[in-house]
Amino acid sequence: MKAVAAITGALALAFAATPALAQSTLDAVKAKGFVQCGVNTALAGFSQPDSRGVWKGLDVDMCRAVAATVFGDATKVRYTPLTAQQRFTALQSGEIDLLARNTTWTISRDTSLGLNFVGVNYYDGQGFMVPKKLNVKSARELKGATVCVQPGTTTELNLADYFRANNMTFKPVVIEKLEEVTNAYFSGRCDVYTTDVSGLVSTRGSRAPNPADHVILPEVISKEPLGPVVRHGDDKWFDIVKWTLMAMLEAEELGLTAANIDKALADKNPAVQRFVGATGDLGKMLGVDNRWAFNIVKQVGNYAESFDANLKPLGFERGLNALWTKGGLMYPIPLR
Amino acid sequence: MRFSPRDARFRALLYQVLALAAVVGVLAYLVTNTIANLEARKIASGFAFLSREAGFEIGETSFISYGAADNYARALLVGLANTFRVALIGVVAATVIGTFIGFARLSSNWLVAKLSSAYIEVIRNVPLLVQLFFWYAIISENLPGPRQALSPVSGVFLSNRGFAVPVIEWHAAYQWVLAAFVLALLVAWRISAWARARQARTGQQFHAFWTGLGIVVALPLLAFIAIGAPFRLIVPELAGFNFSGGATLTPEFAALLIGLVAYTAAFIAEIVRAGILSVHRGQTEAASALGLRPSFVLRLVILPQALRVIVPPLTSQYLNLTKNSSLAVAIGYPDIVSIANTAINQTGQAIEGIGIIMAVYLTISLSISAFMNWYNKRIALVER
Numbered sequence: 001m002k003a004v005a006a007i008t009g010a011l012a013l014a015f016a017a018t019p020a021l022a023q024s025t026l027d028a029v030k031a032k033g034f035v036q037c038g039v040n041t042a043l044a045g046f047s048q049p050d051s052r053g054v055w056k057g058l059d060v061d062m063c064r065a066v067a068a069t070v071f072g073d074a075t076k077v078r079y080t081p082l083t084a085q086q087r088f089t090a091l092q093s094g095e096i097d098l099l100a101r102n103t104t105w106t107i108s109r110d111t112s113l114g115l116n117f118v119g120v121n122y123y124d125g126q127g128f129m130v131p132k133k134l135n136v137k138s139a140r141e142l143k144g145a146t147v148c149v150q151p152g153t154t155t156e157l158n159l160a161d162y163f164r165a166n167n168m169t170f171k172p173v174v175i176e177k178l179e180e181v182t183n184a185y186f187s188g189r190c191d192v193y194t195t196d197v198s199g200l201v202s203t204r205g206s207r208a209p210n211p212a213d214h215v216i217l218p219e220v221i222s223k224e225p226l227g228p229v230v231r232h233g234d235d236k237w238f239d240i241v242k243w244t245l246m247a248m249l250e251a252e253e254l255g256l257t258a259a260n261i262d263k264a265l266a267d268k269n270p271a272v273q274r275f276v277g278a279t280g281d282l283g284k285m286l287g288v289d290n291r292w293a294f295n296i297v298k299q300v301g302n303y304a305e306s307f308d309a310n311l312k313p314l315g316f317e318r319g320l321n322a323l324w325t326k327g328g329l330m331y332p333i334p335l336r
Numbered sequence: 337m338r339f340s341p342r343d344a345r346f347r348a349l350l351y352q353v354l355a356l357a358a359v360v361g362v363l364a365y366l367v368t369n370t371i372a373n374l375e376a377r378k379i380a381s382g383f384a385f386l387s388r389e390a391g392f393e394i395g396e397t398s399f400i401s402y403g404a405a406d407n408y409a410r411a412l413l414v415g416l417a418n419t420f421r422v423a424l425i426g427v428v429a430a431t432v433i434g435t436f437i438g439f440a441r442l443s444s445n446w447l448v449a450k451l452s453s454a455y456i457e458v459i460r461n462v463p464l465l466v467q468l469f470f471w472y473a474i475i476s477e478n479l480p481g482p483r484q485a486l487s488p489v490s491g492v493f494l495s496n497r498g499f500a501v502p503v504i505e506w507h508a509a510y511q512w513v514l515a516a517f518v519l520a521l522l523v524a525w526r527i528s529a530w531a532r533a534r535q536a537r538t539g540q541q542f543h544a545f546w547t548g549l550g551i552v553v554a555l556p557l558l559a560f561i562a563i564g565a566p567f568r569l570i571v572p573e574l575a576g577f578n579f580s581g582g583a584t585l586t587p588e589f590a591a592l593l594i595g596l597v598a599y600t601a602a603f604i605a606e607i608v609r610a611g612i613l614s615v616h617r618g619q620t621e622a623a624s625a626l627g628l629r630p631s632f633v634l635r636l637v638i639l640p641q642a643l644r645v646i647v648p649p650l651t652s653q654y655l656n657l658t659k660n661s662s663l664a665v666a667i668g669y670p671d672i673v674s675i676a677n678t679a680i681n682q683t684g685q686a687i688e689g690i691g692i693i694m695a696v697y698l699t700i701s702l703s704i705s706a707f708m709n710w711y712n713k714r715i716a717l718v719e720r
Contacts, residue, residue: 113684114379152681160404
């Protein structure tokens, strides 16, 4: 159960010898031969095993890209499915090397939890989903509603804030497991299900008996920048994960895809030359192979490819997550 | 005692000192290591978070009012009250139902005996967590929504939002009724003490129980009439999404309570059966031979002896029920574990949170044990 993660985390903190912490995450990852990546238990489009048990999704691609950076092999990842409540303890205690689990970046998480957010791989906001037959048009009509929500999330806090700010009351039904909380909503235990809009779209598309019976209300009540997280205090590992994310975005900006990256090796464009590692030593600076970015794009694809493969089929639009050159917020930091 | 390993008493003492030193050493290592690790990982520690605003809502509160603006300490208190509520009602209900089923399994009626055997065997051998999901699914999947709520009796509504019932509106004058009730209890207690003393002295019997019951019912009733019998019901009404007014038993609480009671009652039934079977048949026959009525045989001869066998294992069932109530998290009932877990996640302070949960269950369990040990001592065989 959920307490187990917290207890193992606490025990790990108690038993792990302090000197072991001095070892860098990169060395530890290299020594064991794979990246241990914490992902969502099953959120279609972000991280979910397919019918053959292979993990797929935008967050999963983040894990694979980090493996491509470190090992030149995107398959060297092992996944730890985590609930919202287990995720931070799992990372703090060293059970996982990287948390890519649609996690919102906030100041309190960045500081008091001993974590570092490396960037944003999905700009999101919290919304509400209601059954169409309730005939609700706006979140302001939700006074007195029963709301299904997962505990230990920013969602739970934003929900309380929103109703307080609008002088409305509500009854929360708080269930930890995604499967159980969505079951409670679809069975009619709650009038409303609230989570990030991406989660609502994904849940409606993948779990609703009939997706057309449910509407997502127009209000987006919060900013939810979702991003990968690493432990505080290991700057080298922090850099590797951060620039892996940037490389996926930069590849999209440069127009490099899994299909054309081989040809790009002979490209004359100096930015492309640097990117694929033909010139310069970006990889050396990071402490990995010089063809790290090439490997990411070759094996995982650029950000747009990952988005189109995982999220587009569920009905997601790029919206805020388009590149800055196309009116979105995705702005890769220069790779030079 | 000589200070030499050849001396048995010295050896015993030496080993004990060594064992103690080892335990203290391991503990000290764990504590210092934890603190060092927390600091190395820049994780906040300490209990200061308890006074910070919690910021999340809690679905149901008992006895304590709570809002998102209250602090973590109060949120945890609400969780504690919820745990108490389900444990207290659960222990009482499981005892009553368990005793009943235990007797039923001993019944000479074939159908009754077999039915209770089947109940015990099925319930005892299915994991509690599965049973909780089962009850929760039955309630939330099968009952209609609030707008199509079933209303078996006017004012009572059954829907997947729970069981809404009317409540009596509190009137200031009701405190007199309460006072009369307390007074009646005192009088009834005095009467029974007097009756017992008189029976011991003269052998004459007095119907202390029925007199007491009469007083306990009549006195508050008289007080109620004397204050002019103010009486108004608050009936639940469908307002917007849900029922407002009256009292609501939520599906989460109902599923948890039914699951815990059904499960624990099966174990208690077996304990009661064992207790009764432990009293030799000869005792019943001897009591009957003395001319005691069957109800007296049970109350005066069998139960006092059976209780000595029943109470100690019963204590562990009470402890089990209380601890099992932590499975509430699975179906969304906000008990102490659920609230503490949320607090852990919002603050990141797992060690403090787990510490609080452990302290709470340890305190509750030791209190139950202490009470049951006291009761056990009271009913224990007094050897003369």
